[in-house]
Amino acid sequence: MSGQPEPLMSAARRFVAARPFTGPRALMRRFGIGLQGARWLLVNLEQQGVVRGHWRRLVAAGSLGGSELYSFRIYRVQPWAWRSLQGGA
Numbered sequence: 001m002s003g004q005p006e007p008l009m010s011a012a013r014r015f016v017a018a019r020p021f022t023g024p025r026a027l028m029r030r031f032g033i034g035l036q037g038a039r040w041l042l043v044n045l046e047q048q049g050v051v052r053g054h055w056r057r058l059v060a061a062g063s064l065g066g067s068e069l070y071s072f073r074i075y076r077v078q079p080w081a082w083r084s085l086q087g088g089a
Contacts, residue, residue, distance in 0.1 A: 012041045017081035023074050051075040
């Protein structure tokens with residue numbers, strides 16, 4: 001998997017953590033990236049536990065490196081995500 005620069009990942013994490021819901025289009029608008037880049041960011045944020053996919057909005061499914069990947073229109077942001085950025089529990 002090709003990686004996005006770490007500053008973009010950190011900025012995306014802060015952007016997403018400040019919202020109750022997010023999706024690829026929000027990341028595309030905010031960071032001026034394409035759909036694939038936005039999906040990549042969301043998959044990585046999901047692997048970190050920051051977001052979880054909203055099962056009713058599944059757009060695509062596939063596999064990469066032997067693991068299943070899902071792409072959603074809407075992601076639910078974990079309630080603790082912002083607090084963890086601030087150094088809280």
